Amino acid sequence: MTSISAVSLDLDGTLVDSIADLARAANAMREELGLAALAQERLQSFVGGGMALLVHRALTDDRDGRAQTDSFERGLTSFERHYAAMLTDLTRPYPGVVEGLAALHSQGIRLACVTNKPFSFSEAILQRLDLAQYFELTLGGDSLPEKKPSPLPLRHVCERFGIEAHRMLMVGDSRYDLEAARAAGCPVALLSYGYEAVAPLGADWIFDNLVEVADLVNNAP
Ligand SMILES: O=C(O)COP(=O)(O)O
Numbered sequence: 001m002t003s004i005s006a007v008s009l010d011l012d013g014t015l016v017d018s019i020a021d022l023a024r025a026a027n028a029m030r031e032e033l034g035l036a037a038l039a040q041e042r043l044q045s046f047v048g049g050g051m052a053l054l055v056h057r058a059l060t061d062d063r064d065g066r067a068q069t070d071s072f073e074r075g076l077t078s079f080e081r082h083y084a085a086m087l088t089d090l091t092r093p094y095p096g097v098v099e100g101l102a103a104l105h106s107q108g109i110r111l112a113c114v115t116n117k118p119f120s121f122s123e124a125i126l127q128r129l130d131l132a133q134y135f136e137l138t139l140g141g142d143s144l145p146e147k148k149p150s151p152l153p154l155r156h157v158c159e160r161f162g163i164e165a166h167r168m169l170m171v172g173d174s175r176y177d178l179e180a181a182r183a184a185g186c187p188v189a190l191l192s193y194g195y196e197a198v199a200p201l202g203a204d205w206i207f208d209n210l211v212e213v214a215d216l217v218n219n220a221p
């Protein structure tokens with residue numbers, strides 16, 4: 001592996017375990033629209049593609065489902081309001097995240113957070129959980145015209161950092177992260193504890209903990 005000088009990290013399912021708050025907000029939205037609650041595990045399988053897709057999927061109870069325009073608009077407004085009110089009630093960094101970020105930072109690795117979650121929610125979560133200090137740049141799903149699996153956000157980070165794609169490692173938990181990294185030409189590591197079974201996806205590395213990522217980057221020639 002060529003040496004890594006920057007790491008981009010996904011937020012939901014990678015840095016923070018946010019599913020309890022996301023699921024409660026999605027069920028509060030469903031209740032407001034007269035729908036029965038869904039199990040947290042079911043809602044977890046709908047996360048990864050950004051807020052609009054989560055609302056479509058949660059309203060239709062179908063990963064490929066699309067709600068009708070009026071119920072989607074009511075759902076989105078409702079979800080945003082509920083989620084804003086419970087953003088960090090139960091959301092916490094995964095074990096090893098603070099240690100891993102601190103190790104990467106002390107190795108001189110430049111860090112970006114590249115998430116499909118809207119920027120304002122992402123920034124607020126990073127601030128409140130004391131993680132924002134590690135990141136030079138945060139891109140949300142609404143920061144650029146395209147989000148993951150598009151390579152655009154990762155290309156944007158490389159440009160801002162002035163580095164080539166093969167020198168930036170993407171660390172995530174889903175197919176969106178893997179596809180974005182492949183399309184951008186970045187090596188990719190996936191974490192096993194996130195919201196999707198990553199073994200079949202074909203990442204360059206699968207790790208159980210962000211400290212292992214810091215070790216990999218540290219030991220790269
Ligand atoms: O908002 C989502 O659906 C997922 O966000 P993530 O890109 O941080 O996993």
Ligand SMILES: [Mg+2]
Nearest residue numbers: 010012013173
């Ligand atoms: Mg994720």
